[in-house]
Each structure stands twice: as C-alpha cells, then as structure tokens.
Amino acid sequence: METLATSTSWKLACRVEDTIANGGVCLKLEDQQIALFYFKRRNEWYATQNECPHKRQMILSRGMIGSLGDQPKVACPFHKKTFALDTGECISGDECAIKTYRVKIEDGLVYIALNN
Numbered sequence: 483m484e485t486l487a488t489s490t491s492w493k494l495a496c497r498v499e500d501t502i503a504n505g506g507v508c509l510k511l512e513d514q515q516i517a518l519f520y521f522k523r524r525n526e527w528y529a530t531q532n533e534c535p536h537k538r539q540m541i542l543s544r545g546m547i548g549s550l551g552d553q554p555k556v557a558c559p560f561h562k563k564t565f566a567l568d569t570g571e572c573i574s575g576d577e578c579a580i581k582t583y584r585v586k587i588e589d590g591l592v593y594i595a596l597n598n
Contacts, residue, residue, distance in 0.1 A: 491597045
C-alpha cells in the first residue's frame with residue numbers, strides 16, 4: 483500500500499494505439515520530454531528521458547530498440563550509444579546514464595510515473 487510519502491504521481495501519457503510497436507514516441511509531460519517505447523515482442527513498455535546525454539539532443543525516442551542478451555536497450559540514432567531501457571545505464575562503455583520512468587497500462591491508456 484502506498485503512503486503519502488511514497489505515493490506515485492501517475493500521469494496519463496497517451497492511448498496504447500498512439501504508440502509504435504517495437505519503436506518509440508516522444509511525449510511532453512509537465513515540463514519533461516519523455517521517450518516512450520513499446521517492445522512488442524517482449525510485451526514490455528519503457529519510458530526514459532528523451533534527451534541523449536552526449537550532445538544534449540532530444541532524440542532517444544527515434545532510437546532503435548533491441549536486446550543485448552536479456553537486456554532491453556535503445557541506441558541513440560546520432561551517436562549509436564546504447565542505454566538499458568530498464569535501468570538507464572549506458573551499456574556501450576560511457577560513464578553517463580539516462581533517467582527511466584515506470585509505465586503502466588490500464589484500459590487501453592498509458593500512464594507514466596514522473597516521480598520514481
């Protein structure tokens with residue numbers, strides 16, 4: 483049970499049909515650009531910051547998703563640096579990471595938790 487101190491702020495992001503299977507879309511929630519990914523063959527949803535930390539470009543939603551072993555990942559379309567979709571860790575050797583957000587689906591709607 484969530485308490486006031488730990489309550490999650492779920493924000494309505496979009497409808498499921500507004501997303502792309504095995505790809506990403508960019509959303510603006512409050513003052514943040516969010517990259518939302520539906521990894522259809524894994525039946526998993528992920529949300530991260532949209533900004534690539536290398537050159538500060540809002541581009542991750544256009545990145546290619548895939549797997550490295552069991553690790554779901556996204557590759558920046560400009561720099562080809564890859565990030566774990568579940569943890570945000572850079573898995574191509576750099577010391578940077580991206581912010582990740584929890585996602586839930588209810589009644590055909592996608593919700594993102596802005597305060598993880």
